Amino acid sequence: AIRIPCTDANACRKAADALKKLAQNAKPARASAKVTAPSSGLDPRIVGTWTLxxxxxxxxTxxxxxxxxxxxxxxxxxxxxAYTASNGVWSQQAxxxxxxxxxxxxxxxDDTLELTGRLGTSVWKRRK
Structure with a gap:
């Protein structure tokens, strides 16, 4: 997942620019690429639609x-x-x-999720 470390407007702009560059330079996944959903339990609180x-x-979204x-x-x-989310640890693969x-x-x-990953920390709001 791609997250923006939004501590201020300048940091948000830099992170958004990094996302655009990543998207422009990314190679599409091979058509045969498949991700198997994990069999372990998911944190049910994360299920839903989140916005930033x-x-x-x-x-x-x-x-x-x-x-x-x-x-x-x-x-x-x-x-x-596919993603995993359990005990405060998450991962995803497109x-x-x-x-x-x-x-x-x-x-x-209940409606505010903080995610931290390789691009920093972001705060997501649950869409109702």
Whole structure:
């Protein structure tokens, strides 16, 4: 997954630019690439649709499904894959885009998810 470390507007701009560059340089996954959903339990609190907005930059949506698959979309790109999330540790691997990441997560409250991965920490709000 791609997350933006948004501590201020300048950091958000830099991270959004890094995402655009990553998306432009990424090679599509091979058509035969498959990700097997994990058999271990998922944290049920993460299931749902989460949004991240960067004012005057972009809007991101990440839908975590109960079958351990996800759909991720930005104004510039979208992809799907499989994920794990349990005991504060998450990972994801896309099937139609060169994206793989892992890190930690925590819930600030029922509708606020904090994800940390290779690009830093971001705060997502549950879409209701």
């Amino acid at each position: 907005s960067i004012p005057q930059q972009t809007n991101w 990440w839908e975590f499904r109960s079958d351990a698959t996800y759909a991720f979309a930005t104004d510039q790109t979208s992809f799907q894959g 099937v139609n885009f060169a994206s793989e990441d892992s890190g930690t997560y925590r819930f600030r409250d």
